[in-house]
Amino acid sequence: MKFISFFNTFLIASILNFIFVLSVATTTTTNEVTLIVNLNNNNNYPLNGECGNSTKSTCNNINDAINYFNTIAVNVGQSSTQIIYQQLNLLLDDGNYSIGSSTINFYQYNVTISPLNLNSNKVIINGQNSNNLSSMFSVIPFNGIVDTQSQNSYILISGIQFSNFQRSIIEVSTNYSFTDIRFESCIINQYNSNYSMIEINKLFEGNLQLPNNHLKINNSQISNVQTNNDIPLIYSINTIIDISETMVSNATVQSIIDISYGQNLNVEFSDFTNVNSVFGIFDVFNTQVSIGDGTFNNNIATNGSSVLTFTSSVIGVYSAGIARCNFNDNIGLNGGVFYGENTDSSFETYSSTIGGCTFSGGSADNGGAVFVNNIPLSIVNSKFGNVSASILGASVYMSDNHFAMTNVSFTGDYHGTSATTTNEYVIYFSNSSGSIQNSNFDSNSYSILCNSSTININAPSNISNFICAQCNIVFGQAQVCGSSGSSISTSTSNTGSSMTVSSSGAQSLTITSTSSTSGSGSGLSSSLSSSSGHTVVTTTTTGISNHLSPSFSIFIFILLTLLFSF
Secondary structure: OHHHHHHHHHHHHHHHHHHHHHHHHHHHHHHOEEEEEOOOOOOOOOOOOOOOOOOOOOEOOHHHHHHHHHHHOOEOOOOOOOOOEOOEEEEEOOEEEEOOOOOEEOOOOEEEEEEOOOOOOOEEEEOOOOOOOOOOEEEOOOOOOOOOOOOEEEEEEEOOEEEOOOOOOEEEOOOOOEEEEEEEOOEEEEEEEOOOOEEEOOOOOOOOOOOOEEEEEEOOEEEEEEEOOOOOOEEEEOEEEEEEOOEEEEEEOOOOEEEEEEEEEEEEOOEEEEEEEOOOOEEEEEEEEEEEOOEEEOOEEOOOOOOEEEEEOOOOOOOEEEEOOEEEOOEOOEOOOEEEEEOOOOOOOOOEEEEOOEEEOOEEEEOOOEEEEOOOEEEEEEEEEOOEEEEEOOOEEEEOOEEEEEEEEEEOOOOOOOOOOHHHEEEEEEOOEEEEEOOEEOOOOEEEEEEOOEEEEOOOOEOOEEEEEOOEEEEOOEEEEOOOOOEOOEEEEEOOEEEEEEEOOOOEEEEEEOOOOOOOOOOEEEEEEEEOOEEEEEEEEOOOOOOOOHHHHHHHHHHHHHHHHO
């Protein structure tokens, strides 16, 4: 009876939900307005007159279509204080469109712009020789309208090519209302401007609210773009940004994306090549970052990291995650690929992660691939090869940090015949603590330059040379560097393995390990797993049992019993 009652309730709820969805869909379809624009018909109609209702009575340009829609637009907001006009579909016939002499304001609009002919690649909006001194589109409150959280704007641009623009494609300036902007399957080529291509809340005033904007670029191409050194291609404040399946190439910019207080920047399945920037492809401040399944080739930054410059001013709020990416020949100032820093005076508690990535070639002054300061970092299942630095940390530079490295390999000739300069050491640690597990350093490399740090290394790791200055390094069960900085020469034996520690100078130690089984040293253990395109990195402390307690097992048994009783 319980099962029958549950089934009846579920059935009734499903029917009611279907009726509700159907009624909403019907209302939305009824209220939609579709207008067709054709550059070649040259139809005659009065100013702001009717046009675009058929392929014969088309509007002559985009501005005419918008002007006509403004005369018939109906507010479909759910209350008198919420204004949003019904869905407008602008269908553009094949042609080379100009951007017009005035900005089109989509504040409170729900608009889609796409080709009339499905899958056409012949709809081009050309900004060349335009006398428009402002952006093509905008989302800005009209005169006399107070911007509130109930005023929403939705813009979808699909299958359109933008070429030879010298001003912004779209500019958003709102404090409280929500704006959703989406570019789907678009091509942007030859953008050369002193203004950002997409500009969101540059003149933000008042207290920061929850992110009131969303920008998504999907399955698109951006190439041959150039802005001034102090102008990013995409500038945003208080905005969530999603980039997926997009290719960016041949750009000279301050950054591709400059985002502050954005809550999330998500980048996946996207490639970036030949981007010359000041602060890197992504210049991020106080925003959560996720980058996955991408390829980054031959990118250069003059005053940051070539890919991600990540900065936070508060603790316990923001972190960065990079997974399953390939980085080839990227050059930066500090951190060839990733620069992370928390400027708060307290130690950061949120851990950032790098998992399943390959770093090949590239360089920086400090940290040939990675530079972090007060950004706890876990590096898992990753490879570094032939990465270099001119000052410290050929591959990785860490200061004021907690770290965990698991299943990481470092290969390449990091030095000549001897380590005579500090830049020849693969990793530089300063005032940091953490663990290295199951990791390998090329036999030709000098492994670690350690300054005022504590490092636990498990015996299976293949590590060669150290320089210790006021460090405490434990390899397996043997202490190889004491906090006093004095050298230690000793020999220990682990079950099924042997380890020899020998001194090669006052502060330089050479370690050779032939261990085949894991040591029992303490430290952090990190694991990375991939499922459905997402990466999960977990960090646990060695020594905590991995077995479920009896009471927890009983709880699970009772829960399953109750579930199956229904």
